[in-house]
Amino acid sequence: MKQPFVLERRQIPSGMVLKLSGxxxxxxxxxxxxxxxxxxGLGTSIRFMALDLTQVAYINSGGMAVLIRLARMxxxxxxxxxxxxxxxxxxxxFRMVGLTEYLMLYPNEFAVLQRxxxxxL
Numbered sequence: 678m679k680q681p682f683v684l685e686r687r688q689i690p691s692g693m694v695l696k697l698s699g700x701x702x703x704x705x706x707x708x709x710x711x712x713x714x715x716x717x718g719l720g721t722s723i724r725f726m727a728l729d730l731t732q733v734a735y736i737n738s739g740g741m742a743v744l745i746r747l748a749r750m751x752x753x754x755x756x757x758x759x760x761x762x763x764x765x766x767x768x769x770x771f772r773m774v775g776l777t778e779y780l781m782l783y784p785n786e787f788a789v790l791q792r793x794x795x796x797x798l
Contacts, residue, residue, distance in 0.1 A: 679700060680698075680699040680700050680734050680735070681699050681700070682697070682698070682699040682700055682701060682702065682704065682705040682708065683697070683698045683699050684696070684697055684705070684708045684709065685698075689725065689727070689790070689793070690793075690797070691722070691723070691724045691725055691793070691797060692723055692724055692725030692726055692727065692756075692793065693723060693725075693726055693727070694727045694728075694729060694786075695709070695726065695727070695728050695729065696729040696732070697709075697728060697729065697730055697732065697733050698732030698733060698734075699732070699733070699734060700733075700734055700735040700736075700737075700740070701733050701735065701736040701737075701740030701743065701744070702735075702736075702737050702739045702740045703737075703739030703740065703742070703743065704739075705740060705743055706739075706743045706746075709743055709747050710743065710746060710747060710750070723756060724755065724756060724757065725756065725757050725758075725759070725793045725796075726747075726751050726756050726757070726758045726759070727758075727759045727760070727761070727786070727789050727790075727793070728744075728758070728759070728760040728761075728780070729760075729761060729762055729786065730760055730761065730762040730763050730767075731761070731762030732762070733762070736767055736770075741770065741771075741774055741776070744771075744776060744780070745774065745775075745776050745779065748776060748779035748780040749779050751779070752779050757781070757793070757796065758779060758780045758781070759780070759781050759782075759783055759789045759792065759793070760780050760781070760782055760783070760789075761782070761783045761784060761785050761786055761788065761789055762785075763782055768782060
């Protein structure tokens with residue numbers, strides 16, 4: 678049964694957390710990318726982007742392309758991108774397609790927030 682894609686945003690110091698849930702496919706592109714293309718704070722007030730993937734049930738090749746585009750867009754703007762909640766299967770795929778060149782993987786939100794805190798010092 679298909680699970681609809683849902684995106685929730687919340688602010689953190691100098692950045693934002695994007696909580697993704699459901700199925701990540703090409704159709705998620707509008708929700709994920711469109712909100713950032715006009716974002717004037719990328720690279721200035723928004724220096725960190727953290728993706729919570731704990732509730733993502735499925736990622737197809739279109740969804741992988743969306744993640745790559747999002748992470749590359751962030752890097753171009755000077756934003757550090759992190760993710761947690763990635764299953765071992767998807768972690769292997771992320772490495773194979775080169776997504777880990779743009780996105781740092783961590784085991785949980787606490788580890789990501791600790792890393793962000795250390796970068797802000």
